[in-house]
Amino acid sequence: MIWPIDIIIISFVVICGIAAISVKDLLSSAILFGAYSFMMCLLWAVMGAVDVAFTEATVGAGVSTVFFVAAIFRTSRRTRD
Amino acid sequence: MKKFAVILGLMIWGGLLIYIADDFPGWGDPQAPASVNLSPYYIEQSIPDTDVPNVVTSILADYRGFDTMFETAVIFTAGLACLFLLRSYSTKEPDVYLYRHTATGVILRIEKGGTIPVGSADFERIDATWVPHDLIIKTTCRLILPFVFIFALYVIAHGHHSPGGGFQGGVILGAATIIFAISYNLRTATRNITERFAAFFSAAGVLLYASTGVLCMFFGGNFLDYGALAPLFGTTIAGARSLGILIVEIGVGMSVMAVMSSIYYNISSNGRLNEGL
Numbered sequence: 001m002i003w004p005i006d007i008i009i010i011s012f013v014v015i016c017g018i019a020a021i022s023v024k025d026l027l028s029s030a031i032l033f034g035a036y037s038f039m040m041c042l043l044w045a046v047m048g049a050v051d052v053a054f055t056e057a058t059v060g061a062g063v064s065t066v067f068f069v070a071a072i073f074r075t076s077r078r079t080r081d
Numbered sequence: 082m083k084k085f086a087v088i089l090g091l092m093i094w095g096g097l098l099i100y101i102a103d104d105f106p107g108w109g110d111p112q113a114p115a116s117v118n119l120s121p122y123y124i125e126q127s128i129p130d131t132d133v134p135n136v137v138t139s140i141l142a143d144y145r146g147f148d149t150m151f152e153t154a155v156i157f158t159a160g161l162a163c164l165f166l167l168r169s170y171s172t173k174e175p176d177v178y179l180y181r182h183t184a185t186g187v188i189l190r191i192e193k194g195g196t197i198p199v200g201s202a203d204f205e206r207i208d209a210t211w212v213p214h215d216l217i218i219k220t221t222c223r224l225i226l227p228f229v230f231i232f233a234l235y236v237i238a239h240g241h242h243s244p245g246g247g248f249q250g251g252v253i254l255g256a257a258t259i260i261f262a263i264s265y266n267l268r269t270a271t272r273n274i275t276e277r278f279a280a281f282f283s284a285a286g287v288l289l290y291a292s293t294g295v296l297c298m299f300f301g302g303n304f305l306d307y308g309a310l311a312p313l314f315g316t317t318i319a320g321a322r323s324l325g326i327l328i329v330e331i332g333v334g335m336s337v338m339a340v341m342s343s344i345y346y347n348i349s350s351n352g353r354l355n356e357g358l
Contacts, residue, residue, distance in 0.1 A: 047108070050244040051137045054236075058252040063341055066259055070349035 005046060013039045024079055026072050034065035132323040133241045141246065142326040146305035150290050153247075153333050157287050160340035164280075167352035179207040183214065206268065208355075222264035229257040237334045241323060247333025251286075254334065255341025262345065271346060271354055279343040286336025290329045297325075305329075 016036035020029050037060030044053035106113030123136055123144065133139040141149050180189045183205055205214075237250030262270035294305040302309025307325025308318040316324065346354055 051135075051246070051249075054244045054249050055252075058249050058256065062256050063252055063259070066256070066263075067344065067348055070345060073349065074351050 002046070006043075009039055009043050009046065013043065026077050026079055027069065029079075030065055030068035030072060033068065034061050037061040037064070128319075130319060130322065131326065132317075132319040133326060135241055135243065137244070138240045138246050138326060138330075142329050143305075143307065143322055146294070146329065149329070149333065150287075150294070150305070153287050153290055153336050156337055156340050157283050160283050160343050163344045163347050167347040168354075169352045171353075180204040181207050205266075211266075218264050222260050226257055226261060229253065229260070233257065233334075233338075237330055238327070240330055241326065247330035248337055250330075251334035251337025252341060254338035255345070258338070258342040259345045262349070267346065267350055268355065270342075274342055276343065276346065276354060279339040279346070282335045282339035283343060284336075286332045286334070286339065289332035289335065293325060293328050293332070 013036060016032050016039060020032035020036060023029050023032065037056055041053045041056040041061060044050075044056060106115070110116070123140055127133060127136045127139045131139045131143050133143070176193050178191045178195075180191060181187070182189070182203055184203065188207065189204070205211075233250045233253035235250075236245035236253060237247055240246035240250070258270065258274050261273070293307070296313075297306045297309045298304055300309040300313065305325075307322040309321075310325055311318045311321040314321050314324050
């Protein structure tokens with residue numbers, strides 16, 4: 001584990017997580033959540049858990065983002081709160 | 082005031098978590114309690130026991146086969162829940178169908194009772210979610226899709242030696258279906274990978290997994306003890322366990338692929354499967 005890479009990735013994870021729950025546009029929120037998943041995938045790859053990173057990249061960053069986008073496409077794009 | 086109390090509570094809670102994290106063993110510490118009891122057995126015995134170099138795969142599909150079987154059942158149940166919640170069979174036919182001739186751009190308006198050019202390659206149906214034909218996206222997706230499928234099969238089959246396995250490969254296969262549905266349209270995708278196909282495969286994957294376990298019982302072993310299948314495959318016990326892992330990974334891949342396609346079809350079309358993203 002190389003600590004400069006680690007610090008950069010973890011700060012990106014925190015930024016993406018906070019941004020994903022604070023934006024009003026749900027489509028941006030879904031995309032930010034995908035970015036968050038991808039950063040988690042990088043973090044796991046750095047830690048050597050390549051299988052977990054692979055699963056996160058396919059399920060978290062790939063398919064679940066598509067499901068969110070499809071659900072937003074069928075409902076509304078703006079959050080009410 | 083309430084907001085302030087919530088923030089204060091969260092800060093105390095988060096501070097406690099960070100304080101506890103200090104007592105955790107260091108990253109990759111060989112003396113950590115988690116890695117002194119069972120892990121050395123898996124690391125040393127994985128190749129003699131199961132002939133699988135990737136320890137993660139041998140733990141996932143062999144040593145903890147029950148766990149993975151019910152994970153697959155969870156995925157299958159998620160697909161079923163999505164189907165039951167979203168799928169609607171109301172066959173409300175629209176009064177007017179709009180068909181566009183792809184070569185010329187002429188739009189045909191067909192009222193109720195008229196002949197519909199169903200299945201003709203020259204016409205495409207226009208509905209509420211129709212988007213103009215995009216040459217770049219369609220061509221790119223058509224070019225990359227065969228490679229995506231081949232890579233997914235590689236990930237399933239090569240899970241013994243490299244990161245991967247049934248879940249990841251199945252998700253990649255499902256994602257390839259979704260790419261196809263997005264780049265063309267949902268009707269084309271449901272014509273090629275039909276809802277019936279997806280439903281059949283999502284059940285068949287779980288069934289393949291469970292029936293492998295039952296087959297082991299017929300050969301005198303425990304449930305999911307692939308070593309008992311050695312006389313059937315004509316290999317050593319370790320080789321039989323390796324082949325058993327491959328079979329159940331294929332089952333997981335089938336199930337996950339079908340469930341991903343089915344969930345996407347239902348979500349993106351409000352459960353009607355006639356028009357969607």
